[in-house]
Amino acid sequence: MEDGDRLHVVTADHISDQRRRLGKTLVWGSAALMALIMALQTLDGIGTLSIGFENWRPSLYAYLFWSTCLCVSQVLIRGEHGKRTLFVLPAALFVISMVVFPLLFGLVIAFSDWNLSSPDGRQFNGIDNLRQMAGDPFYWNAMRNMVWYTVAIVVEYAIAFGLALLLNGQIRARKFFRVAFLLPLMLSPVAVSWMIGKSMLEIRFGPISRFMRYIASEPSPDLAAPLFWIGSYISDFGQWLGWASPSFFGSAGVARAMIMMMDAWTFIPFMMIMILAGLQAIPRELFEAAEVDGASKWRQFWEVTFPLMLPVSITAILIRIIFKLKLADIIINITSGGPGGATDSVTSFIFREYRDRSNVGYGTLLAIVYLVVIVIAMTILMKLADRWMKPRY
Amino acid sequence: MSDQIFKDSESDRKFRPVWYFSRALVYGVLLLWTIVCLFPIFWTATTAFKTAPDVMQGNILPWVDFQPAWLGWRSLGLSPDTIGNESTVRAEFLKRFWNSTIIAVSASLLAVILGSCAAYGLSRFSFKFGFMRNSDISFFFLSQLILPPVVLALPFLVLYKSLDLLDTRIGLILLYTLTVLPIVIWIMRDQFSSIPTELEEAALVDGLSIWGAFTTIVMPIALPGMVAAFILSLVLTWNEYFFAALLTSSNSTTLPVMVASQTGSQGISWWSMAALSFAAILPLIVIGIILERYIIKGMAAGAVK
Numbered sequence: 001m002e003d004g005d006r007l008h009v010v011t012a013d014h015i016s017d018q019r020r021r022l023g024k025t026l027v028w029g030s031a032a033l034m035a036l037i038m039a040l041q042t043l044d045g046i047g048t049l050s051i052g053f054e055n056w057r058p059s060l061y062a063y064l065f066w067s068t069c070l071c072v073s074q075v076l077i078r079g080e081h082g083k084r085t086l087f088v089l090p091a092a093l094f095v096i097s098m099v100v101f102p103l104l105f106g107l108v109i110a111f112s113d114w115n116l117s118s119p120d121g122r123q124f125n126g127i128d129n130l131r132q133m134a135g136d137p138f139y140w141n142a143m144r145n146m147v148w149y150t151v152a153i154v155v156e157y158a159i160a161f162g163l164a165l166l167l168n169g170q171i172r173a174r175k176f177f178r179v180a181f182l183l184p185l186m187l188s189p190v191a192v193s194w195m196i197g198k199s200m201l202e203i204r205f206g207p208i209s210r211f212m213r214y215i216a217s218e219p220s221p222d223l224a225a226p227l228f229w230i231g232s233y234i235s236d237f238g239q240w241l242g243w244a245s246p247s248f249f250g251s252a253g254v255a256r257a258m259i260m261m262m263d264a265w266t267f268i269p270f271m272m273i274m275i276l277a278g279l280q281a282i283p284r285e286l287f288e289a290a291e292v293d294g295a296s297k298w299r300q301f302w303e304v305t306f307p308l309m310l311p312v313s314i315t316a317i318l319i320r321i322i323f324k325l326k327l328a329d330i331i332i333n334i335t336s337g338g339p340g341g342a343t344d345s346v347t348s349f350i351f352r353e354y355r356d357r358s359n360v361g362y363g364t365l366l367a368i369v370y371l372v373v374i375v376i377a378m379t380i381l382m383k384l385a386d387r388w389m390k391p392r393y
Numbered sequence: 394m395s396d397q398i399f400k401d402s403e404s405d406r407k408f409r410p411v412w413y414f415s416r417a418l419v420y421g422v423l424l425l426w427t428i429v430c431l432f433p434i435f436w437t438a439t440t441a442f443k444t445a446p447d448v449m450q451g452n453i454l455p456w457v458d459f460q461p462a463w464l465g466w467r468s469l470g471l472s473p474d475t476i477g478n479e480s481t482v483r484a485e486f487l488k489r490f491w492n493s494t495i496i497a498v499s500a501s502l503l504a505v506i507l508g509s510c511a512a513y514g515l516s517r518f519s520f521k522f523g524f525m526r527n528s529d530i531s532f533f534f535l536s537q538l539i540l541p542p543v544v545l546a547l548p549f550l551v552l553y554k555s556l557d558l559l560d561t562r563i564g565l566i567l568l569y570t571l572t573v574l575p576i577v578i579w580i581m582r583d584q585f586s587s588i589p590t591e592l593e594e595a596a597l598v599d600g601l602s603i604w605g606a607f608t609t610i611v612m613p614i615a616l617p618g619m620v621a622a623f624i625l626s627l628v629l630t631w632n633e634y635f636f637a638a639l640l641t642s643s644n645s646t647t648l649p650v651m652v653a654s655q656t657g658s659q660g661i662s663w664w665s666m667a668a669l670s671f672a673a674i675l676p677l678i679v680i681g682i683i684l685e686r687y688i689i690k691g692m693a694a695g696a697v698k
Contacts, residue, residue: 005517006516006517006518006590007517007518007590007593007594054557055555055557056556056557057556057557060556080603083602083603083604084514084517084518084603085514085520086510086604087510087511087513087514087515087517087518087607088510088511088514088520088530090507090510090511091507091508091511091534091574091578092511092530092533092534094507094570094571094574095533095534095537095571095574098567098568099537099540099545099571102545102548102549102552103544103545103548105548105551105552106544106545106547106548109548109551162422163426166419166422166423169419171420175685177423177427178685178689179682179685180430180431181426181427181430182681182685182689183431183434183678183682184430184433185628185681185688186628186674186677186678186681187434187632187674187677187678188631188632188634188649188652188673188674188677189632189634189649190634190649190650190652190653190673191437191649191652191670191673191674192433193653194652194666194670195433195434195436195437195667195670196433198666199436199437199440199663199666199667200433200436204449205448205449205450205451206451207432207451207453210451265429265430265433269430270692273688273689273692273693274692274693276689276693277689277692277693319538322538322539325539325541326541326542326543326635328542328543328635329634329635329649332634332635332638332653333634333653346541346543347541347542347543347635350543350546350547351543351546351635351638351639354546354547354550354639360547360550360551363547364548367541367543367544367546368544370541370543370544371540371541374539374541375539378539
């Protein structure tokens, strides 16, 4: 439109008044139709009219019709510029209708007492839900858990960085390792929670608990003396770790660590690939220069690689945090928040709040408070990241 | 033989063991992580062929520790001897599989179409919707990524109920499109900004309209990026559980919901659960192995500026 276009095109549009009028009629006509249908449905819903709509589909169709008319009229009214708007408009309309409306609607729900299983329907109850939230220890516990889960990203990042460095080094069968390392990312969290959480971590005959018991068991006395000594040291160590009778989801700390590990298992490849892409973009000359200057590998990493990787690292970590904040599937399927809410994430807690009590109003309030906390935290993080990303010369 | 003139210096010869040691360490770590990555998949694949005593004894290697049996696949109706017969479990499984396929593919397609157009528009023209300029619009799209699904879940539950969209495929498709759209826009914006505008300018001079230039000139060039975005969306939507568990009940349930609902019911028959889980993850494993290049390309987009 203005000089700002990267693709600057001069077009000669002659749009007749008639065409412009047609476009305007189309938009306002369809808007009026939509308003009419919605009004009719609202009146029908209150009970003033008795048309007997089965559902709100007519309003939906009217909205779709209006959106289409809006897009068409853009071209009619504004010609070539309208065609450009058409690139962004459908996606914008889609996101607005799928996010903004439900969010506004959610705000209404959040301040009402609405239990889907009770016959009373929705009742506005002011800040009662807020008061209930303030006194809900399980919600704050879930929030605290989210902090722990987020902190675990540091370890994931270190492992991912290490693996990316290995993959970026001179190794054979690079493609095989890359595919193998990528595969966990492709698996659905639900399948992972069964495969690992329920099957491999099974206490009696899961392979991991079996291995742990094997480590902690006394070595066979037939072994040669030195092997026997080593074996008994290992077994003492295993017993000291409590591996003789492994339990994964019994105590709070261990259960939380297990959830962290399973989530890390699926998402480490994601960070690894982003970091790998960053590593491959570093020009070789920098390392050669460092080599000539006599820097050791260790110094090279801290003085060249790591600082150059800072922007990529921060992007990867931010995206990872965003995904981490959605963590729920594994928890819902393995522990359902247990033992005693120790592994609950906010999402899984609200999921159960709805599943067990159909408490839509309270659940929505919790979710919206969570969203507000996330937005504030992410804004602060992004501001800080912006400052860190500035190269220091 | 004459004497060797050039000899490795003392320091170089000392260097060799260190080199071998570091190589061994590197490959050791790589192999260890490969086992960490692949063992759960291997375990699931083999457990699907085990019988009860094999599971109890923790046998691991097929043909060495135990003889593979079709037990797990028979309970799904997918073993060679039951594949010809009627099977309600198989019908159920195939229905879920088909639901997952339709929902994942159409949501990803829709997201790629909407997202590519938006990303192209944003990378080429400057818009002004009210107070929002290009960077604001981009941020508006990308910020949807932060939105946790749980915020939308309950409002959508109520909305879909009144729109009669609960337990329909189209309802899930729309939601899934929304969740992957920011990722698609992110990848595609990166793609389009790397394509020189001179190409379109030439096409426009030759008389193509802007949409003609987009579909015939730009899209073929950006196709690898679109494939990458499509596959990433496919992975995310195929695996999605949260919305599917909340918004579907019987008609349009997807595979993850089926897997989750089988856990714990009727005791646990390990072999059939393993077969089911393996069948659920197999398509993506195949995609991952074949199209690994595109997935990596997609994820690397935006990481490197």
